[in-house]
Amino acid sequence: xxxxxxxxxxxxxxxxxxxxxxxxxGRTFSSYVMGWFRQAPGKEREFVAxxxxxxxxxxxxxxxxxxxxxxxxxxxxxVYLQMNSLKPEDAAVYYCAASPSGLGVPLRxxxxxxxxxxxxxxx
Numbered sequence: 222x223x224x225x226x227x228x229x230x231x232x233x234x235x236x237x238x239x240x241x242x243x244x245x246x247g248r249t250f251s252s253y254v255m256g257w258f259r260q261a262p263g264k265e266r267e268f269v270a271x272x273x274x275x276x277x278x279x280x281x282x283x284x285x286x287x288x289x290x291x292x293x294x295x296x297x298x299x300v301y302l303q304m305n306s307l308k309p310e311d312a313a314v315y316y317c318a319a320s321p322s323g324l325g326v327p328l329r330x331x332x333x334x335x336x337x338x339x340x341x342x343x344x
């Protein structure tokens with residue numbers, strides 16, 4: 222069982238930066254692929270980024286590639302999402318999630334989810 226708690230959301234101007242954190246409970250954190258997803262009002266939840274258990278491999282949605290960076294610290298049971306050059310279309314509730322499967326698996330293969338943190342971007 223893994224419990225996830227996101228933090229770090231807020232309001233930022235377009236072009237600004239935010240760093241999201243996701244703290245996990247459970248001794249098996251390092252065995253999970255971790256992902257970030259987002260959901261804007263009226264839209265489906267979409268993939269943002271994921272990172273392998275070791276942190277050695279990452280995967281990004283095209284819409285955030287080059288602007289967002291996912292990382293993890295297994296000693297702290299925490300995964301991060303550094304978001305730079307934010308755009309109004311990045312505004313959404315951001316969720317972290319844990320999957321026992323591989324790096325590029327779809328949303329339905331993530332077993333554990335946090336409650337989400339709101340990111341708002343003003344133009």
